[in-house]
Amino acid sequence: MARTVPYHEWLLNAIRNASWVGLHELAPMVKKITIPKGHHDETIDAWRERMERLGLMKDDLGVPAALREQKAEAETEDQKESAGISAEIEAYAYRLADG
Numbered sequence: 001m002a003r004t005v006p007y008h009e010w011l012l013n014a015i016r017n018a019s020w021v022g023l024h025e026l027a028p029m030v031k032k033i034t035i036p037k038g039h040h041d042e043t044i045d046a047w048r049e050r051m052e053r054l055g056l057m058k059d060d061l062g063v064p065a066a067l068r069e070q071k072a073e074a075e076t077e078d079q080k081e082s083a084g085i086s087a088e089i090e091a092y093a094y095r096l097a098d099g
Helices: 007-017 020-032 040-053 063-098
Strands: none
Touching: 007 020, 007 040, 020 040, 020 063, 040 063
16 A cells, blocks of 8 residues: 655645646645645745745745745634633633632
8 A cells, every 4th residue: 555645745745846837836726725733834945945946936926925824824713712712711710619
């Protein structure tokens, strides 16, 4: 059986080995897929490094900006979730104290 890899690892490999045409084909997909938390910066770095190696830094095809936006949205969701959990814990502690 062939070894499977997480999608973000496949994507990083594809970016790092893409031609100029390959990057243009990958760009719309990279901007639309959900990158797992903790892998946005790595993906942005891989994209920039490949663009630079190919001499394409004038137009990054909007990929880094899209990934930064996705990362910010994920962090906002984490903060909302964390705040909700904290509020639930406080409410529970309050109920316990009231007994």
